[in-house]
Amino acid sequence: MTRAFSLRRNKAALRRLTRRFRGNPRGVAAVEFAMILPAMLAIYFGIVETGQGVMIDRKVTQLTRSLADLTAQSTTISNTEMSNIFDAAQTVMMPYTSANPKMSVHHIVVDGAGVAKVCWSEQRNSTKFARGTTVTIPADIRLPNSSLIMAQASYDFTPVVGWLIKGGAISIGGDPIYMRPRLGKAGGTASIEQVERSGVAMCPGFG
Template sequence: MRKKTGLRIWRRFCRDREGVALVEFAMTLPVMLVAYIGMVEVVQLVMINRKVTQLTSALSDLTARVQTVSTTDIDNIFNAAQTILMPYDNSKASMVIASVVIDSAGVARVCWSNQRNGTAPARGATVTVPDSVRVANTSVIMARSSYRYTPAIGYVLTGSFTLGDSPIYARPRNGVAGGTANIEQVTRTGTNACQPFN
């Protein structure tokens, strides 16, 4: 009698499907959570990276539109461009704007530069520019920005990532001819046009 009862209970247990979904859910929940958290962190990284590219483009574009910029103008350009980063923390962004003059030998050197939370190249410093930009006796506005991204959760992506930091170039649209070679450039108030670079 006991054997039959035990066998009956065992068969009933094997046929019982109540709670199977709960057990399966409990087994897959950790995997789903890791996948969700990883997706959120990667999407945030991609969105901020795109905003940094737009920020860099705005810096070069806004500066290339004018003939002369003052320190106040540069501050206004930085302020306007960094609004692109909203809703992200703009204090984690570094921005650099530089006017680069390419001489008759194709050597690119910095005429003037400004930065916010970054390091700007000094006047006269040689910089490497792409061949498509290196046109003798011309100038370009070079902008560079980067963003220090640290994932909020830091479970799938750990540590900090530097996003951006690739220069974008823009030709002056309304520059003035200056320097000994009369190269069209955006000049900065209180700084001599280039060349010379001293």
């Protein structure tokens, strides 16, 4: 009798607890909120990180354009002037300074046969091309006996939730921008107008 009475009492207590839970919307709301919280956080961080990525992409494009523009305005570039160009262009990335951007400037000379080769190349946190390296550039700017500045830049963006992404950092940018020398000087075996690099022979004559 005692055991049967205990079972009936436990069942009654369970029914009362169930009725209280059903009648209390706060408990249901708490459970629902706990279920959708991960999805809400994922959406929030996704929107924030996407916005950051778009802004960085714009900054990198401006950085690349600044590198090409500043270099194209020179007649002769010394080591100090080249360093100043990198310093000035890099300020475009503010406030995104958690990582140093990769920057490179290549002076391309197109010979009489329409072959584009590197006359000189400089870089910061990146890779420069060897003198005389043949490069592929768009056909509409590959004019025989001409020169141009090719600038490239990229930025390694690490999202707040980067630990969820394989490899962590995402490289943004890398597309080249081309500009013609504005104040170049004629030189090399074909007297092509170009930006001279101090201590480097003008091109053609890539030896």
